[in-house]
Amino acid sequence: MDGIILIGPICAGKSTLAALLEKGLHLPRIEVDELRWQYFNDIGYSEDEARRIFQSQGNLGVLRYSKPFEAQMVEKVLAEHPKKIIDMGAGHSVYDRPEDFERVSKALSPYKHVILVLPSPDAGRSIAVLNKRFAKLLRSENIESTPEMMQLNEDFVRNPSNAKLAKRTIYTEGKSPQECCAEIIDWIERSGN
Numbered sequence: 001m002d003g004i005i006l007i008g009p010i011c012a013g014k015s016t017l018a019a020l021l022e023k024g025l026h027l028p029r030i031e032v033d034e035l036r037w038q039y040f041n042d043i044g045y046s047e048d049e050a051r052r053i054f055q056s057q058g059n060l061g062v063l064r065y066s067k068p069f070e071a072q073m074v075e076k077v078l079a080e081h082p083k084k085i086i087d088m089g090a091g092h093s094v095y096d097r098p099e100d101f102e103r104v105s106k107a108l109s110p111y112k113h114v115i116l117v118l119p120s121p122d123a124g125r126s127i128a129v130l131n132k133r134f135a136k137l138l139r140s141e142n143i144e145s146t147p148e149m150m151q152l153n154e155d156f157v158r159n160p161s162n163a164k165l166a167k168r169t170i171y172t173e174g175k176s177p178q179e180c181c182a183e184i185i186d187w188i189e190r191s192g193n
Contacts, residue, residue, distance in 0.1 A: 008117035009156035011133035116166035
């Protein structure tokens with residue numbers, strides 16, 4: 001079976017679905033966020049430079065600095081982990097610079113099962129649901145949410161990258177994770193693995 005790539009914003013349910021798919025399809029699972037620093041260190045990301053940028057430009061500056069490294073990391077993850085369930089971090093499939101998007105698009109092009117996970121086909125509804133979940137997650141970790149943090153999901157939902165990269169979109173609102181997992185498995189089986 002070809003690998004399965006899950007993309008989507010923060011708190012969309014990618015990790016939950018990846019864990020269910022791992023059990024249902026008996027494929028190993030990779031969480032890109034867990035590998036991020038290993039890859040970043042290997043490809044020349046500078047934490048000192050990121051701290052300097054943070055001081056002058058904040059989190060958004062650091063995100064901009066990180067994007068070329070994320071594109072390179074996605075290429076490496078896909079090359080080194082074929083035929084696995086890959087749970088991409090929220091930002092790993094969203095790019096504003098055409099050269100970064102093209103790198104990731106090319107790396108994903110051989111995969112038949114690139115699945116965008118969203119609550120709803122309505123962007124505004126998706127953003128509201130995702131931000132409610134994100135705020136709850138931050139509270140559970142004793143992190144105070146900021147307007148900048150809450151803006152991330154809106155940016156991730158409205159950016160066209162995810163829709164261009166996905167071969168299928170799964171809408172989760174009103175469905176259990178198990179129902180969404182079954183929908184994905186059914187689609188994969190019907191598409192001939």
